[in-house]
Amino acid sequence: MSKTHKSRRPYLIQAxxxxxxxxxxxxxxxxxxxxxxxxxxxxxxxxxxxxxxxSPMAVQSMHLDDDPLWFSARFSGRPFEVVIPSGAVLAIFARENGEGLVFGEVEPPEGETDAETGADPVVSQDEPPEPPKPKGRGHLRVVK
Incomplete structure (x- = not known):
């Protein structure tokens, strides 16, 4: 019997x-x-x-300690309730210096495994793979 573990992504986002x-x-x-x-x-x-x-000045009622992450924010003066499953977070970083953590790809939704779907979690078998994106110098750095 295999034991499933909670994702570590929400903990890393919070940190x-x-x-x-x-x-x-x-x-x-x-x-x-x-x-x-x-x-x-x-x-x-x-x-x-x-x-x-x-930033605490940009959002209200933020909950990072649970999955999904959620908070209220204003976009062009209009309030919006934002909900983000932690698996959808590709990176978290500081705007001023670009330091943070890049996850690189999405995490499959909880309970969904390759064996159940029969597909790669990133690319469906029905869709042709996307061509590689041009590699330019990014503003994010990997922090170890």
């Missing part, structure tokens, strides 16, 4: 968020907006992704 705020930085997250359960204002999504400012 980098705390580090950024404690050091006076502005924490941001990069989210895969097409991930199941993500609720973000779609007009701000670009190429299936959205970057959100998580």
């Amino acid at each position: 980098i968020y705390d580090w950024a705020v404690d050091n006076g930085h502005t924490p941001h997250i990069l989210v895969a907006a097409d991930y199941p359960g993500v609720a973000v204002p779609r007009q701000y999504v670009q190429e299936g992704r959205i970057t959100l400012n998580l």
